[in-house]
Amino acid sequence: MEQFNDKQDFYEYRGYDEQLQMGGYPYMGSPYPYYRMADAYRQSRANGNWGMGAMDIDWNVSFNSIKVEVRLAGTIIAQGILTPSNAVLSIAGSAGGFSVRAALRADFTAMKLVLSGKLCGPVIGCVEFNSRQVTAW
Numbered sequence: 001m002e003q004f005n006d007k008q009d010f011y012e013y014r015g016y017d018e019q020l021q022m023g024g025y026p027y028m029g030s031p032y033p034y035y036r037m038a039d040a041y042r043q044s045r046a047n048g049n050w051g052m053g054a055m056d057i058d059w060n061v062s063f064n065s066i067k068v069e070v071r072l073a074g075t076i077i078a079q080g081i082l083t084p085s086n087a088v089l090s091i092a093g094s095a096g097g098f099s100v101r102a103a104l105r106a107d108f109t110a111m112k113l114v115l116s117g118k119l120c121g122p123v124i125g126c127v128e129f130n131s132r133q134v135t136a137w
Contacts, residue, residue, distance in 0.1 A: 059135065
């Protein structure tokens with residue numbers, strides 16, 4: 001059995017950083033692994049990346065907004081913040097021989113991002129996607 005001098009020794013032993021503590025308890029939850037895993041899973045769903053061919057979409061979900069950045073062949077072609085009152089981001093641009101014309105819609109009720117539009121490339125031609133779910137949080 002491990003001997004701890006105080007609560008701080010216990011939390012340092014368990015891997016908690018003292019900066020994450022609020023009121024003497026760890027900010028991230030409890031010392032039980034389930035809660036730490038559940039929080040890590042929720043955080044991985046809130047921040048992420050989705051790609052189709054030369055197009056990549058990065059997002060970061062906050063309480064009632066989603067920060068989005070869209071890259072085509074490594075070049076940023078659209079970025080914005082989606083909110084319940086402004087839930088659609090229009091995407092149009094070309095880079096590296098690729099072109100895209102699409103709309104990214106945030107459904108805050110169903111908690112998901114949906115992409116509709118067309119991606120064209122020099123060799124593959126055009127690919128249409130209609131109401132493709134990018135992520136759910």
